[in-house]
Amino acid sequence: MANRPMLEIVSLEKRFGPNTILKKIDLKVTEGELVFVIGPSGSGKSTMLRCCNRLEEPTSGDIIVDGRNIMAGTRRDLDRMRLQIGMVFQGFHLYPHMSVLKNVTLAQRKALKRSKTEADARAMDMLEQVGMAHKADAYPGELSGGQQQRVAIARSLALDPKVMLFDEPTSALDPELVGSVLKVMKDLKSKGMTMVVVSHEMGFARETADRVIFMDGGVVVEQGTPDEIFGAPKAERTRAFLSRVSG
Amino acid sequence: MDIFIDQFFNIDIMRKSLPLLFKGLWMTLQLCSAVILLGLIGGLFVALGNMSERRWLRWISIGYTDLFRALPPLVLLIFIYAGLPFAGINISPFAAVVIAFLLNNSSYYAEVYRAGLISVAKGQWEAAESTGLSPAQTLIHVVLPQAVRNVLPDLLSNTVEVVKLTSLASVISLSELLYNAGMARSVTYNASPLVLAALFYLVLLWPLVRLVSHFQRRLAA
Numbered sequence: 001m002a003n004r005p006m007l008e009i010v011s012l013e014k015r016f017g018p019n020t021i022l023k024k025i026d027l028k029v030t031e032g033e034l035v036f037v038i039g040p041s042g043s044g045k046s047t048m049l050r051c052c053n054r055l056e057e058p059t060s061g062d063i064i065v066d067g068r069n070i071m072a073g074t075r076r077d078l079d080r081m082r083l084q085i086g087m088v089f090q091g092f093h094l095y096p097h098m099s100v101l102k103n104v105t106l107a108q109r110k111a112l113k114r115s116k117t118e119a120d121a122r123a124m125d126m127l128e129q130v131g132m133a134h135k136a137d138a139y140p141g142e143l144s145g146g147q148q149q150r151v152a153i154a155r156s157l158a159l160d161p162k163v164m165l166f167d168e169p170t171s172a173l174d175p176e177l178v179g180s181v182l183k184v185m186k187d188l189k190s191k192g193m194t195m196v197v198v199s200h201e202m203g204f205a206r207e208t209a210d211r212v213i214f215m216d217g218g219v220v221v222e223q224g225t226p227d228e229i230f231g232a233p234k235a236e237r238t239r240a241f242l243s244r245v246s247g
Numbered sequence: 248m249d250i251f252i253d254q255f256f257n258i259d260i261m262r263k264s265l266p267l268l269f270k271g272l273w274m275t276l277q278l279c280s281a282v283i284l285l286g287l288i289g290g291l292f293v294a295l296g297n298m299s300e301r302r303w304l305r306w307i308s309i310g311y312t313d314l315f316r317a318l319p320p321l322v323l324l325i326f327i328y329a330g331l332p333f334a335g336i337n338i339s340p341f342a343a344v345v346i347a348f349l350l351n352n353s354s355y356y357a358e359v360y361r362a363g364l365i366s367v368a369k370g371q372w373e374a375a376e377s378t379g380l381s382p383a384q385t386l387i388h389v390v391l392p393q394a395v396r397n398v399l400p401d402l403l404s405n406t407v408e409v410v411k412l413t414s415l416a417s418v419i420s421l422s423e424l425l426y427n428a429g430m431a432r433s434v435t436y437n438a439s440p441l442v443l444a445a446l447f448y449l450v451l452l453w454p455l456v457r458l459v460s461h462f463q464r465r466l467a468a
Contacts, residue, residue: 079381106388107380
C-alpha cells in the first residue's frame with residue numbers, strides 16, 4: 001500500500017478579492033510520505049496548507065483525504081474529517097486555561113467521544129512520545145516554546161490523524177529549542193506518518209523529506225527529491241530563492 | 248446634633264421599619280437575579296450576533312445594542328409599564344421592570360462579551376476547530392472561558408450597575424427596597440428608614456466593588 005494517496009490537492013484555487021493566492025495547485029501525497037514545502041513569503045505555501053483542512057476556505061478545487069473529499073458534505077462532516085487531519089501551528093495555540101493533559105484530552109472527549117480513562121491514557125502515551133509526560137499537570141504558560149509545540153503535536157496525534165500538517169512549526173522558537181521539535185517530527189516520520197511540512201529548516205528537509213516542493217507566486221514551480229532541489233535546482237526562481245536563504 | 252441623630256439614625260424607627268425593608272430587599276434580590284441571569288445569557292447571544300458572518304444578524308444586534316444603550320432605562324420602564332397599556336398590552340410591574348432593565352443591560356453585557364471574545368486570539372479558534380471541535384464546542388470549552396476571564400471586572404461592574412438600577416423600579420410603585428424605605432419614611436415622618444436602605448445597598452454592593460478592584464489588579468499584574 002506504499003503508493004496509496006493519503007492527501008490529494010486537486011486544482012486548488014484561492015482568491016482574496018482581486019488577488020489570486022493559489023493558482024490551480026495539484027499535489028498528491030502518498031501514505032508515509034513527508035512532503036516539504038519551501039518558498040518565499042507570500043508564495044502561498046501556508047495558505048495551501050490551511051486549505052487542506054479548510055481553515056482557509058478554498059475558492060475552488062478539491063481536497064481529498066484518504067479517498068474522501070473534504071469539500072463535500074456538511075459542517076459536521078467537516079468536523080469529523082478534521083479529526084483525520086492534524087495541524088501544528090507556528091504559534092502553538094495551546095489552550096492557556098487548561099493543563100497540558102486537558103489540552104490533549106479535550107478533542108478526544110468532545111469530538112471523538114472517548115471516555116475520560118481512555119482519553120487520559122491516550123494523552124499520556126502521546127505526551128510520552130513527545131517527551132512531555134512529566135509536564136502533564138503544568139499549564140502552557142509554564143512551558144518553553146519548544147515544550148509547548150511538542151504538546152501541540154501530541155494534541156493532534158492523540159486523535160489518530162491520517163495526515164499531519166505543519167505550518168512553520170519551528171519559526172517562533174529560540175534556536176536552541178528547534179532541535180527538540182524537529183526530533184519529534186523525525187520520530188513521527190519514521191513511524192510512518194504522512195506529513196506535509198511548510199518550514200525553512202532546510203537541514204531537516206535534506207535529512208528527512210521524501211520530496212521537496214518549491215512554491216512561488218501561487219504555483220508549484222518545481223519539485224523533486226531533496227538532492228534534486230537543493231543540489232541541482234532547475235528553475236531560475238528556485239535557484240534564486242535557495243541562494244537567498246542559504247545566505 | 249440630637250435632631251440629626253433622631254432624624255437619620257433613629258434606632259427605634261429603624262427597628263420598626265426592618266420587616267418592611269427586608270421585604271423590599273427580597274424583592275430587589277429577585278429583580279436582580281432575573282435581570283442579571285437573563286442579561287448574562289441574552290448579552291452573550293447578542294454579542295455572538297454582533298460578530299456573526301451573516302450581515303443581517305450583525306445589523307440586528309448592532310441596532311439592538313445601540314438603541315438600548317442610548318435609551319434611558321427609566322424612559323424605557325415607564326413606556327413599557329404606562330405606555331404599552333394604551334395598545335392594550337398590560338404588564339405586571341415586576342415583568343415591566345425585568346423587561347426594561349433586561350433590554351438595557353443585556354446591551355451592556357453584550358458589549359463587554361464582545362470585547363472579551365475579540366481579546367481571544369484567532370489561533371485559539373483555529374487550533375480547536377482543526378481538532379474537529381464544532382464551533383459551539385470551541386466557543387464553550389476554549390474561547391468563552393478565556394473571554395470571560397479577560398473581562399471579568401467589566402462584567403462585575405455592569406452587575407453592580409444592575410443592582411443600583413433596580414431602585415428605579417420604585418417609580419412605578421414596585422415594592423422593592425427603596426420604595427419600601429420611602430413608604431416607611433412617609434409613615435414615620437423620619438428619614439432613618441432611607442439611611443437603613445442605603446446601608447443595605449452598601450452591604451450588598453461594597454464587596455462586589457472590592458472584587459472588581461481585586462480582579463482589575465490581578466489582570467493588570
